[in-house]
Amino acid sequence: MQSIAVDAGNTGTKYGIFEGNNLVKQGYFQGLENIPAEITNHTFEHAIVASVAADAADYSARLSVTGKTVVLSAQTALPVLNNYKTPQTLGADRIAAAVGAHYFFPEQNCLVFDAGTAITHEFVTSNGSYEGGGIAPGLRMKLKALHTFTQRLPLIDQIPDNFTLTGQTTQESILSGVLVGTIAELNGLIQLYSKKAPDLTVILCGGDAGFFESKLKGRIFVIPELVLIGLHRILIHNV
Known part of the structure; x- marks a missing residue:
């Protein structure tokens, strides 16, 4: 099953989809309203979300995950x-x-x-x-x-x-x-x-x-x- 990493930066958001240790797909979008369907319509095993701009929880709430979602913080x-x-x-x-x-x-x-x-x-x-x-x-x-x-x-x-x-x-x-x-x-x-x-x-x-x-x-x-x-x-x- 696939996992996803989301990196919300100052000017846009990058994401990478992984199978095992392999990065199999990556992309970029701007704004929560523009999250690609390949993310919102897919269920992932695990996810990690990091943000230097918007609240990372806004992104993690839009992910379907069967396992663990890590919101990167100082306590991670x-x-x-x-x-x-x-x-x-x-x-x-x-x-x-x-x-x-x-x-x-x-x-x-x-x-x-x-x-x-x-x-x-x-x-x-x-x-x-x-x-x-x-x-x-x-x-x-x-x-x-x-x-x-x-x-x-x-x-x-x-x-x-x-x-x-x-x-x-x-x-x-x-x-x-x-x-x-x-x-x-x-x-x-x-x-x-x-x-x-x-x-x-x-x-x-x-x-x-x-x-x-x-x-x-x-x-x-x-x-x-x-x-x-x-x-x-x-x-x-x-x-």
Whole structure:
């Protein structure tokens, strides 16, 4: 029988349907009123729901589950040691990404970048200890902030494939500041964490992972489904 993991984020909701340990289907929707029929018309064995925006209970109430439904919270048992000082404030997607990283690379120090609305990074040690990380504005958030909080800077809402280091127009200068600056930011973090853990494994997920994949230094693993797989590992740990 199938299980489901639901990740309600800031801009929309991702879901993954699992058979055993295998992710067999995934999708995306916006708003409770747009939950796909393949979810509402299906009965699952187990479910896990995580939310950084809406009340997770609103989603779990719409699922038909014969077994256990886990609503991820600070009290949920985890397959990693959580050393975050305020677990009640820790985003569900952040801890799920950390769990997913430790699942794929169980004996390695991992640095995870989730590049979406925000860009978060998480550090997990080789012995399965989640040590925390950081939160910064994502690419589109930075572009929107420059437009919103100034009088004359234009809004750039598309991330181009080509941009220059030295901008010679206002638009080029914004793209250099945001895109080149953020790439340097992530490469700097990789360098700093590599000093802390020389055998570091770097993992990328999130909607902008493809943008950063070829622009970061060293060997990078891109796992788009990392958060969903991490949620599923938490589910398995609790059933």
